[in-house]
Amino acid sequence: DGLHLFATQHPVRGCVRTTINLEAAGSTGPELLFQATSAQMVDAYARVPHPYGTIVANDISSGMLMSDTDFRKFELYLDITGLDM
Numbered sequence: 001d002g003l004h005l006f007a008t009q010h011p012v013r014g015c016v017r018t019t020i021n022l023e024a025a026g027s028t029g030p031e032l033l034f035q036a037t038s039a040q041m042v043d044a045y046a047r048v049p050h051p052y053g054t055i056v057a058n059d060i061s062s063g064m065l066m067s068d069t070d071f072r073k074f075e076l077y078l079d080i081t082g083l084d085m
Contacts, residue, residue, distance in 0.1 A: 003070050007077030019082035021071035035084040039073060045083055 009012055018041065022031070033053030036042045045051050071084035 026038040038081040
């Protein structure tokens with residue numbers, strides 16, 4: 001897939017330090033934070049005007065329901081932190 005190609009072969013792949021993965025999980029409502037991979041990313045997100053997240057979202061995205069996003073691939077291929085929304 002495109003992300004794998006970018007993460008393994010693109011010349012700027014080493015410049016990527018973090019990722020914000022925006023999933024299209026609905027057509028209305030606030031953007032929901034599913035996962036964060038570091039305290040620094042959570043602290044950064046906490047400073048946005050209207051942060052919105054729940055621990056239940058992490059349970060859903062980490063195995064309760066079969067769900068996966070490109071976010072996991074960023075972690076796997078590039079070993080970077082980020083937010084999955």
